[in-house]
Amino acid sequence: MSEPIAAVVVRAAELTARGLPQRAVELLRPALAANPLHAEAWCRLAAAHLDAGEPDPALEAAKRALVLPGDQSWAQRLTSLALGELGRHAEALVAARECVRREPGDWRCLVVLAEALAGAGELREAVEVARGATGLAPTEARAHQVLGDAALRVRDWGTAERAYRTALRLDPGADDVRANLATARRKRGGPAPAPVAVHALVQPVLSRLAALLVAGGLVLLLAALPRPTPLLGWFAAALVAGCVAVVARLLVRDGVRRALPPLLRRRPLTAAVAVLFGLAVLVLAGWSVALLLGATTTQPLVLAWLCSLVGGAVVVLRGR
Template sequence: MTPSTWSPAQPPAWFEQARHLAAVRRYQLAEELTRRELAQNPRSPLAFVVLSMLLWQQARYDEAEAAARDALAVQPTYDEAFYFLALSCASQGRSAEARAAIHTAIELDPASAKYYALRSRFELEWHYAAQSRATAEEGLRVEPTNLECLHRRLLALRQLSETSLAEETARNMLALDPECAPAHLALGELLLSQADYVTAEAYFRAALRQQPGLAAARQGLSESWKQRYWLSRRLARLDAWVARAGQWLTARGLGGHLVLLLGFVLVVPVVCLPLCLAYGWSYLRWRLAPAILLVRGRPLGQPCWQCWYRLICPAWRWPWGCWRPTASGARYGASRRPNQSAIT
């Protein structure tokens, strides 16, 4: 739930117009409408709160805080003013004031689930995951179908590594709102960590259909594509191994580099010598093969000096190797078979 979806019990006509303008991101027009209402009714706490909401959505946090304090000056027990005051203070990095303001809002209206959701969000940002989960569950006891509280509980469970409960919470969010982009994104990331790449890709695509500019969904979709192929998985493992090796060398300093150099000095000869022997023997066999075939298949009566000449002569001089044609059409290296024409 975003602040633009907030609505009082009996909203006036100008409030509905301002809320609809904020929903379509026409914040300046909504602000002009609200200031016109304040000019007519300068002691309206509702108008000050709406102005604070609009200014906060435009990232004008100091002005939003001032508008919320003006609403509290008119009505000191206005819980919505404390809510937007907490949002403005948290956006400016004043966590203590934000915590006190949202605590006051909950005390004034303990039946509002969105106040628990905001406090859970602050606690999660302040790295209190267990406390954030408890606060979100407290808000769900007030309103079990509150999507913001379910979302905060989901994020807290993921930080606490409660994968099964997080997946169950995300599916509950989709049951309440099938077009909930954060739930699709969370399910895609959870399934991606479980190596279910095809289903994760489907959830990432669903999240992008709802919010085309969601960067986390685009990154998850790209990761699911890469992980479906074995080469990218091997390269990712190689990157992790290289990163660990770099950390080890950084921690060891000069000693680590000396150990690495010594390892190269010892390992390279051990690995290269068998390879050199194997490839050298294969190369010699390839170079000597024509001469060996010639010696083994030399016809009777052929002078032996020709065999030794072929043995020391480079192979590249004879394009046909040991099968060099002669004037009569016979070939050196032909098998010694009896002359069939002589027999007949």
């Protein structure tokens, strides 16, 4: 019985690829009635329903596949897509995260997770996850399209334009991508991104700086007891370089440098955190140089760590 159902699954996949999902559904239904334990056929049926714009039966079929032995990541992807189509974004996100947990190296799982994150309003993480998908599958147009969609929603016009251009080069017939590329180009030539959109990019940078400076400063404080050595100067310099790299990655984004001053004027708390972290980095840099020249004091390190701790506390509390 396994050979006939396998042949049906192959024919259903061909029909779906030709734009005939309803015929694939009609082919799979009777086959599954006779072979209800074939997980791949249930997944193929769910995919056909999704292509036909029928999320309810797609979800039902995907759930049937989930309780059977087989490709669980495919079933989780289909479940997440169906839930997203039904507007159940929180559940879609849970299914997508489970898919990535099972297959962290599968770019398709990352694409589904990026779409679920965007549907749930987690736009910053959606961009990063989609970027990871393009890294795993640089020749897949779908991965670049999802990155462009996520970047478009956070008003990162440059990233969106580059992603859409790549997607079009890989799949020149994608008219929706062409339209979104035109939108990204038009927006990129317009005014700078709004401060709220830039804040969506600044916030994760502040979180990373807080983690680096607080954790790194604590390690340096412990290592400096009872007396710091010149070797610690190199570690402090490496910490400073890491912080500079995090900030530089933000500043190279299109429009960010123009939008940062109005953002800091409108959000004094963000500006205060940026000043604290900047002071911490400057003091750390000076202390590392002093250590390499023979100094043995830890007072600058304590000052830098306290600035980092206060700034980090503000970042955590503001995030909550």
